[in-house]
Each structure stands twice: as C-alpha cells, then as structure tokens.
Amino acid sequence: MTGLGNDFMRKVNLKDIEERVRQSPKGKFGRRMKEISIALGRDPESLDLRRRHPFDLALVRIPKGKTLCPYHSHSAESELYLVISGKGSVRDKDGSTMVTAGDAFLLYDPIQLLQFR
Numbered sequence: 001m002t003g004l005g006n007d008f009m010r011k012v013n014l015k016d017i018e019e020r021v022r023q024s025p026k027g028k029f030g031r032r033m034k035e036i037s038i039a040l041g042r043d044p045e046s047l048d049l050r051r052r053h054p055f056d057l058a059l060v061r062i063p064k065g066k067t068l069c070p071y072h073s074h075s076a077e078s079e080l081y082l083v084i085s086g087k088g089s090v091r092d093k094d095g096s097t098m099v100t101a102g103d104a105f106l107l108y109d110p111i112q113l114l115q116f117r
Helices: none
Strands: 020-023 030-035 058-061 079-082 088-090 095-100 104-107 114-115
Touching: none
Parallel strands: none
Antiparallel strands: 020 030, 030 058, 079 104, 088 095, 088 114
C-alpha cells in the first residue's frame, strides 16, 4: 500500500494484490479473487469504521464452467457488481439474467436467493 501523506486516502494497484484461488472439494464452485479492501487496510474485527470500512471491494474471476457459490441469500447486505469481461448469468427467485462485459447490477438488501455463473 502506498501512503499519500495523510490518513484520509489509501492507494493500491491491482498488480500488487495477491490473487487467492478457492475451489469447492468437488470442483463445482470456484473463483480467483483479489481482496482490494484488505489490501487497503480493512480490519473486519475493528469497531473503528476507518479501519473496518463501510463496504468491501474485490476483483473476482469465475473460471469458465464454474459457479461462484451455491444458491444463497443475505439478510443484511447489498451488493454491486461490474462485469469487466466475459459473460455469465445471475440467478434469483425470478429466474436467470444474462450479464456481459460492461453490465453493472445492484442487488439490494435484503437480497433474495441468488447465484452467479
């Protein structure tokens, strides 16, 4: 992380963030992820909002043929997504919606059941 001379701004470059690979035991679910918020100093255990951050930001790649996660829901979380490349689908209670590079979508709290492919 690069200091910018004050406590109000932090900067990091994606090329400097380690990419974590996660895969379920049977290989159905998988992702490659750069945790940007963590690289910017996020401390999820802190009660100080400047250290905890009011939101999380990550760059997530879903390998071809994988699903990001099981069909699930959140009780108190909104999520914002930007598709940078490729295409996939987002499944919710009403069915599946195709997404492609350049699409942005917001899932409001409380989020209904969802899944990404």
